[in-house]
Amino acid sequence: MPNNQTKLYLALTFTLLGAAACLSVRSAQRPENKWSPTIPRTWDDEAMRSLEVPLANSDVSPKHISSDYYYRVPVRPIYRSYPVYHPDKEPSGYLNSLENKEPEIVFEAGQLKTEADWIAAGELVFDAPPEFESTGLLFAGVRDRVWYDKNRVPVTKDGVLPFMRYVVREKGKVELGLFSCAMCHTRVMPDGSVIKGAQGNFPDDRTFGSEIRIKAAQLEGKEGDKALQVLRDELQRSFAAPWLREDPNARTNRMSAEEIASALEAIPQGVCARQGSSVFFPPRIPDLIGVKDRLFLDATGLFRQRDIADMMRYAALNQGADLLSQYGSFRPVAELPEALTVSRYSDEQLYALALFLYSLKPPPNPNKFDALAAKGQKVFAQEGCAGCHTPPLYTNNHLTPVDGFKVPVEHRQRYDILPVSVGTDSDLALKSRRGTGYYKVPSLKGVWYRGPFEHNGSVATLENWFDSRRLSENYVPTGFRGYGVNTRAxxxxxxGLDLSTTDRRALVAFLKTL
Ligand code: HEC
Ligand code: HEC
Structure with a gap:
């Protein structure tokens, strides 16, 4: 790997175990008043088989690792972590003070007594990084003003970088923890307040791109060639869909390090090239507030959420286990690593995490339901929006096929599918490992605190989404545009595209109250 801050999620949950610390998860005593949930089994082979909607090419739908393998993987302990500060706000002697801390395991399922304890412990899991670095560009970057300015990295009112944490797993060694759920699913608002679980706005791809650029300038000749090959291999592992006649992701094999950096830098905040998608059509990060009510997860509705155990499975797979899955004859990691060399969450950690996600509440909405919003609600009804964005969830929890996908007959019995396509760009749905041939109808709740919108985050604002000029080839997308793309429809x-100016204003005002 060229660096630790990689888009390669292999190393995430399934990261090499630094220390063989063991976690005691059950306590012997059970006081009477204890909330003792029955923890579902995450990796149940039968449940794993039916978890996903088949891929558009069902022959390559993933086959996941066996439960036997999964449970041989050691559990990663969760250590106490500490905030990362912008250099202007870091208390003096801060890192030295952390070096003097003892490592401390903070997730102890046996000590959780009430439901509130479990939810609080779930927040620790949400914040817990599976990857660490203690030297390197990023470690230096988070303590360097230039890194914040250049990458436009937001910090909180108190000058905290809420997307990463310092962790002490070994006394005397302070590590920067990366790739926690919080890294991508935390939003810093313009006033410096933080919404946990909202569509995140850490510029992850931008910082990665800028690191590649710096490294490429440092490495010359053979060293540079080698680093480029490692980078290209990583990108293939993350994104290749080799069963496609023309895999768009093969393009990075022909790009220089600088071009790859530019492609990553073209991805705006709120959008992220998650593994299995693409650098060229990355998904926008969804809002996790309200996720409990969604029957399908991911823009393409790849995962079903039948119960809380499915959320646990989602988290386990997406933090790296999906790179071990088999897609037809293709396995992203090529060789299945020895189970003991990787790490995973415990079922208790995943259960607590899911409870935490389910407990997330939106912040108080500053937009009042006034006369304009009331008018907008009428427009919403007249335009038939509620047929798909049905109150109170503002989604009917259905899938819509993309143009060019023929819905298999048995899908109609198995899944809730609308008979119409909404005609949005089909690349993510047809040309990626997450591609089912569908997009789900997203909920409109919380649109006031998030964006960009649409599955690729192509438009920055609601006003843009209802602006018919976006249909023109000359349009400059205000959100994700695409690498090397200046204009596109x-x-x-x-x-809602042919509304009068006043109706559109009213509609947007209404949506912002949800
Ligand atoms: C590197 C960034 C990143 C990290 C780290 C990350 N996510 Fe995500 N998450 C995403 C992106 C991007 C998507 C959208 C994927 C898609 O639509 O295909 C997503 C989708 C989801 C969804 C689906 C929600 C929906 O309504 O469709 C859930 C649930 C979720 N993430 C939970 C988590 C949890 C829990 C963790 C930590 C264990 C986590 N994520 C870590 C970027 C990230
Ligand atoms: C036939 C079903 C259908 C109807 C009718 C419909 N939508 Fe949608 N809407 C969708 C789907 C599907 C998406 C996601 C498309 C994508 O990401 O490619 C979406 C996306 C959106 C988004 C972007 C949300 C996000 O999180 O990115 C907004 C806002 C929205 N719709 C509002 C409306 C409004 C307002 C109306 C009525 C004027 C409406 N929709 C009518 C199905 C529908």
Missing amino acids: VIGHPF
Whole structure:
């Protein structure tokens, strides 16, 4: 790996175990008043088989590792972690003070007594990084003003970088923890307040791109060539879909380090090239507030959420286990590593995490339901929006096929599928490891605190989404544009595009109250 801050999620949950610390998860005593949940089994082979909607090419739908393998993987302990400060706000002697801390395991399932304890412990899991670095560009970057300015990294009112934490796993060694759920699913608002679980706004791809650029300038000749090959291999592992006649992701094999950096830097905040998607059509990060009510997860509705155990499975797979899965004859990691060399969450950790996600509440909405919003609610009804974005969830929890995908007959019995396509760009749905041939109808709740919108985050604002000019080839997308793209049409979803200016204003005002 060229560096630790990589888009390679292999190393995430399934990261090499630094220390063989063991975790005691059950306590002997059970006081009477103890909330003792029955923890579902995450890796149940039968449940894993039916977890996902098949891929658009069902022959390559993933086959996951066996439960036997999964449970041989050691559990990663969760250590106490500490905030990362912008250099202007870091208390003096801070890192030295952390060096003097003892490592401390903070997630102890046996000590959780009430439901509130479990939820609080779930927040620790949400914040717990599976990857660490203690030297290198990023470690230096988070203590360097230039890194914040250049990458436009937001910090909280108190000058905290809420996307990463310092961790002490070994006395005397302070590590920067990366790739926690919080890294991508935390939003810093313009006033410096923080919304946990909201569509995140850490510029992860931008910082990664800028690191690649710096390294490429440092490495010359053979060293540079070698680093480039490692980078290209990583990108293939993260994104290749080799069963496609023309895999768009093969393009990075022909790009220089600088070009790859530019492609990553073209991904705006709120959008993220998650493994299994693409650098060229990355998904926007979804809002996790309200996720409990969603029957399908991911823009393409790849995962079903039948119960809390499915959320646990989602988290386990997405933090790296999916790189071990088999897609037809293709396995992203090529060789399955020895189970003892990787790490995973415990079922208790995943259960606590899911409870925490389910407990997330939106912040108080500053937008009042006034006369304009009331008018907008009428527009919403007249335009038939509620047919798909049905109150109170503002989604009917259905899938819509993309243009060019023929819905298999048995899908109609198995899944809730609308008979119409909304005509949005089909690349993510047809040309990626997450591609089912569908997009789900997203909930409109919380649109006031998030963006960009649409599955690729192509438009920055609601006003842009309902602006018919976005259908023109000359349009400059205000959100994700694409690598090397200056103008393109943001196609599809024709609803609300022919409204009068006043009706559009009213509709947007209404949506912002949800
Ligand atoms: C590197 C960034 C990143 C990290 C780390 C990350 N996520 Fe995500 N998450 C995403 C992106 C991007 C998507 C959208 C994927 C898609 O639509 O295909 C997503 C989707 C989801 C969804 C689906 C929600 C929906 O309504 O569709 C859930 C649930 C979720 N993440 C939970 C988690 C949890 C829990 C963790 C930690 C264990 C985590 N994520 C870590 C970027 C991240
Ligand atoms: C036939 C079903 C359908 C109808 C009718 C419909 N939508 Fe949608 N809407 C969708 C789907 C599907 C998406 C996601 C498309 C994508 O990501 O490619 C979406 C996306 C959106 C988004 C972006 C949300 C996000 O999180 O990115 C907004 C806002 C929205 N719709 C509002 C409306 C409004 C307002 C109306 C009525 C004027 C409406 N929709 C009518 C299905 C529908």
